[in-house]
Amino acid sequence: MSGANSLTPFLAGSSLIHALDARVKVPLTLAFILTVSFLPFGVWPVYVLLLALTVSAALLSEIGLARFLRRSLLALPFALAALPLLFTIPGEALARFSLFGLTLTLSGPGLVRFASIAVKSWLSVQAAVLMAATTDLPEMLLALRALKLPRLLAAVIGLMWRYLFVLVDEAGRLLRAREARSGSREGAPRGGGLAWRARVAGGMAGSLLLRSLERSDRVYTAMLARGYDGEVRSLPHPPLSARAWGILAAGLLLLALILFLSRWMVA
Amino acid sequence: MLPVFAPVQMHIPDGFLSTLVSLVLWVVSAVFIFTALRQVNKTLGERQVPVMGVLAAAIFAGQMLNFAVTGGTSGHLLGAALATIVLGPWAAVLVMTAVVATQALIFQDGGVLALGANLFNMAVVGVFVSYAVYRLVTGLARGARWGVFLGSATAAWTSIFIASLAAALQLALSGTSPANIAVPAMAGIHALIGLGEALITLGAVAFLYAARRDLLNLASGEGKSSKSVLIGGGLIALALAVLSPLASANPDGLEWVAEQKNFLSAAREPLYAIIPDYVFPGISNEAVATIIAGVIGVVIVLGVTLGVAHLRRGRKAERGS
Numbered sequence A: 001m002s003g004a005n006s007l008t009p010f011l012a013g014s015s016l017i018h019a020l021d022a023r024v025k026v027p028l029t030l031a032f033i034l035t036v037s038f039l040p041f042g043v044w045p046v047y048v049l050l051l052a053l054t055v056s057a058a059l060l061s062e063i064g065l066a067r068f069l070r071r072s073l074l075a076l077p078f079a080l081a082a083l084p085l086l087f088t089i090p091g092e093a094l095a096r097f098s099l100f101g102l103t104l105t106l107s108g109p110g111l112v113r114f115a116s117i118a119v120k121s122w123l124s125v126q127a128a129v130l131m132a133a134t135t136d137l138p139e140m141l142l143a144l145r146a147l148k149l150p151r152l153l154a155a156v157i158g159l160m161w162r163y164l165f166v167l168v169d170e171a172g173r174l175l176r177a178r179e180a181r182s183g184s185r186e187g188a189p190r191g192g193g194l195a196w197r198a199r200v201a202g203g204m205a206g207s208l209l210l211r212s213l214e215r216s217d218r219v220y221t222a223m224l225a226r227g228y229d230g231e232v233r234s235l236p237h238p239p240l241s242a243r244a245w246g247i248l249a250a251g252l253l254l255l256a257l258i259l260f261l262s263r264w265m266v267a
Numbered sequence B: 001m002l003p004v005f006a007p008v009q010m011h012i013p014d015g016f017l018s019t020l021v022s023l024v025l026w027v028v029s030a031v032f033i034f035t036a037l038r039q040v041n042k043t044l045g046e047r048q049v050p051v052m053g054v055l056a057a058a059i060f061a062g063q064m065l066n067f068a069v070t071g072g073t074s075g076h077l078l079g080a081a082l083a084t085i086v087l088g089p090w091a092a093v094l095v096m097t098a099v100v101a102t103q104a105l106i107f108q109d110g111g112v113l114a115l116g117a118n119l120f121n122m123a124v125v126g127v128f129v130s131y132a133v134y135r136l137v138t139g140l141a142r143g144a145r146w147g148v149f150l151g152s153a154t155a156a157w158t159s160i161f162i163a164s165l166a167a168a169l170q171l172a173l174s175g176t177s178p179a180n181i182a183v184p185a186m187a188g189i190h191a192l193i194g195l196g197e198a199l200i201t202l203g204a205v206a207f208l209y210a211a212r213r214d215l216l217n218l219a220s221g222e223g224k225s226s227k228s229v230l231i232g233g234g235l236i237a238l239a240l241a242v243l244s245p246l247a248s249a250n251p252d253g254l255e256w257v258a259e260q261k262n263f264l265s266a267a268r269e270p271l272y273a274i275i276p277d278y279v280f281p282g283i284s285n286e287a288v289a290t291i292i293a294g295v296i297g298v299v300i301v302l303g304v305t306l307g308v309a310h311l312r313r314g315r316k317a318e319r320g321s
Helices: A022-038 A044-061 A065-072 A076-082 A108-134 A137-146 A151-181 A194-225 A242-266 B019-062 B080-087 B089-107 B115-140 B145-173 B179-211 B213-219 B225-249 B251-268 B286-320
Strands: A093-099 A102-107 B066-070 B073-076
Touching (some): A022 A137, A022 B019, A044 A065, A044 A242, A076 A108, A093 A108, A102 A108, A137 B089, A194 B066, B019 B115, B080 B089, B080 B145, B080 B179, B080 B213, B089 B115, B145 B179, B179 B213
């Protein structure tokens, strides 16, 4: 399987956003998502302004607007969970449907609430997409370490990331082997019954787990051979430049202002 | 795209949970993860980084392993039960934390602010419930073979089912989805998804039972903490199993909680009310405000576009010379 590299949504680049220190990008993304979460329902002008922010950041990052928008729609199916709100929030009736003998009343406030949830979710996903597309995981972990993520957890996630591609290849080989052994006649279902197919997939999962346990032994021995003593060390990182601090502060200030504006509009 | 990165219903995206619910669950999950870090440090010591890291990668990659169910749908592995049975509860909490966090941060499978809730559902509830059920069944079977198999299958199904109840309650508490719809819908879907999980987990455990039986010796003691985990997991399962039908039958109860919360946020409102109450400086109509915001937005985006185009041209010219 050659897909390992196409697996990560990270797109190497040299844009302004790529060049920005992860210790600025990650906190700003988190603050953005938190701000969106704090926004009241139905403050459309504020949503529009935030959309302008994410879209311009996407343009600055030069990752391709179409790709950015496509990925940002990833969470859309989940909006289904909020769909009942259209009919359960009381308010002025906009329309009435009858479905299977049930009368559903579409209410104005329900529509506002549903659309706000969908837009807020979309904005948050956009911010996360942008961060993932312009920040490699090791960099992101550095930034999270600066935000007090426990060192051990960072080390585990870092090692997981390093071996993920190896094990995805391994899983790919297992899938290919199953494919190669599963002959089928035209039109007839492949393999045995459902339980049999599930058992085969389970056997593959078990063997993957076993192989990776054995691999972890080898990894551990290799680490010991290189002087590992249980402590994960890394080079100290250069302090944030004044410019980076400035961008961080300006970004946080802007978000605070936007939050303030939204509350003002509601009040 | 590989199936592993297809969004799963269990991962709640950002925007669907209220800020309060998200933040509270962040704190709860953090407490469990810190405890897990301390416990694993005690049992695995310096081996923990390689073992946890590689196994987290295996569970992550294992989610690719799917099998056709019917008409284009397929069952695949979430892995909380499998990780718990092989590694024990605390290590499984860490493995699932690494997996779920990476899915959110890198693949937008589940939200960033909602990550606290997703960690709670999949890395805490999923793991503890699996542990309690597996211990219970293997204990009842007194180490017999059928106990291991039945225990792993029921642990897998229950962990998915109970975790989905937790997710449904969180959505209801956030006022996103009424409890009388969210609970039966989530529970119904995941009762089916759980069957796939149970079958794969059973297959995996059967394989491990044949190849490395020593790995499945979870039941034989893990110190004092294992008992509290067992009890905790049982309590979580019971509480959610009892709470969610209750909430579903009396959606007003949860609505009341959500209302109280709205009331709380409304009580904070006066902070902003100091400012005279017109909508936008000088503009009283919200539609006009939206249009103006749109125009400002377009101007910002256009400015950035032109700036980037200009910079790019400059860079190309530099390279050319």
